[in-house]
Amino acid sequence: MLTKFRPLMATAAKARAPPAVTASKAAAAAVELEEHVHYKHTDACHQLRWTAKESYEYMYARPWSRVVDFYAELVRAGAGAAGLAKLFGNDEKDYTLYTAGENYLTPSEKPTTTTFSKGRGGRWERVTFKVVISYHGGSFDGWQKQPGLNTVQGLVEKHLGQFVDERKAKQLEARSLPIEGCAIVAGRTDKGVTALQQVCSFYTWRKDVKSGDIKGAINEAAPDKLKPLHVSEVSREFHPNFAAKWRRYMYIFPLDEDADLILGEAQSSKTLENSEHNIKPQSFDVSKVDEILKPLAGKTLSYKMFARDTQASRSVGPPTECFMFHSRAAVAKLHSANEDHKGGMVVMCVELVANRFLRKMVRVLVATAIREAAAGAGADALLNLMEATDRRATAPPAPPEGLCLVDVGYEDFDKQRCFIVD
Structure with missing residues (x-):
């Protein structure tokens, strides 16, 4: 049956060919013209x-x-945002890392309501950590983890893998995936962009993990290129991106x-x-x-x-x-x-x-x-x-x-x- 209609299909294709070629030439001409057109300011x-x-x-x-080297020195010193104060003749003490709000509580976790979460399992039992890190943009291919690239997220999550709970580790093994933690960030940075006080979070159901353990693990990831400035336990609902005000x-x-x-x-x-x-x-x-x-x-x-x-x-x-x-x-x-x-x-x-x-x-x-x-x-x-x-x-x-x-x-x-x- 298909053989019967092949001559008709070939004839139809030939009939449609000239308009297609004409349209292709017109499109190519339009693209070529578009490449040379600049926005007309008035x-x-x-x-x-x-x-x-x-x-x-x-x-x-x-x-x-020169700028890349300057940023590298700031990250190596581990001073965070305070390292920029000397550029403007300001006192570094006025720009030290702010940690007074570490006991972050969302509206749903006010003291009057937290009593109802007792005895509940799942995410109510997990421990969340806020991690403030500094990294040199010229040493990484950006924040977001990508196959075959040296990214900040990939390196951080690799070293957080040792704090993953047993159930999560088994799930990753069953899917033939590496045992890595999950780091949620306040905002992804592109390749070449430095961060002095980037904020990310990591959670686990393990109760034996301490802030110092996480800080020490990340500190070993890439000395002088990636530095953890501060790690603290925060509310389970803390989200680095959505909770940020500026x-x-x-x-x-x-x-x-x-x-x-x-x-x-x-x-x-x-x-x-x-x-x-x-x-x-x-x-x-x-x-x-x-x-x-x-x-x-x-x-x-x-x-x-x-x-x-x-x-x-x-x-x-x-x-x-x-x-x-x-x-x-x-x-x-x-x-x-x-x-x-x-x-x-x-x-x-x-x-x-x-x-x-x-x-x-x-x-x-x-x-x-x-x-x-x-x-x-x-x-x-x-x-x-x-x-x-x-x-x-x-x-x-x-x-x-x-x-x-x-x-x-x-x-x-x-x-x-x-x-x-x-």
Whole structure:
């Protein structure tokens, strides 16, 4: 029967071929045209604004190795967020690890209701630990565990495997899986991003596990690259991500430049001779970046234009809204232990504190603020971009090497603990 209809099927295929080829050519032409189209800004300084390529090359042309080494020294010292205080001439004692709220209780676990949990099994009997860790971003392939990669989560969970209860261990063995613990984190960081006080949790039904045991196990995982700062037993309902009230990030951008041209040495002379490119600025003012970032503080805004790699279902509405507690920029000086750089390197530090952050949001905000400051845009430049309809209106993400998750807060935000203040 199939043989009978094959000639008809072949004829139909031939008849449909020309339109398909035409559609394919049209699609290819559209893609080629799309690759060369930049978002059209309509403000007065649109001719001074760097293109996506120019912004990307300017960002990555900095001496990032100096910043990476600086973060490595902070992690090695194990001072946590207090290690950044010296950049701004602040007292390190004011930024020591906050542990006063370790007896974290959720509303359902108030003293008046906890008596009803007695005699119950399952998760009511498990012991939950809050783990504050510091790790060097340049030494890992990000936080999230992935096959074949050296990730922070993979390393932590591997060393937590010795504290897994017997029933969980048997379940893992039955499925031919390695005996590892489960670490829930406050927020995943990308490859190259450092964390000074990242927070994760681990639970087990074993009653003989102590905080010191967990701290010692993680401390042996990767000396000088991964350090547990504090481990404490908390409520069974404690969740590092959902219980957090704010997160603080610091971005350090090197200001020392090896070349004057934004476009780099690889650019053709034809590009450099273009009058539109020649009038573009070669640097930016840090005070201008601070002026552009300030208006974000104290507002709930949708940062969908500053997000990257987000799912379509999370691109609109409340999932993209964040409340910014603090957003400032200032000049600082990095001092390295390397004898060749005794004088230190001048850098720009951007401090952002919000209730939540979208994927790559900090890096896009920093890169866009720098681009707008160089172009001479007004203080409302970032606010105006919130209303854009194309993410090409914002700059490509700044390099991950400059980004650092400083700490995560579970108490009300206190502006006095910020590094950059008036």
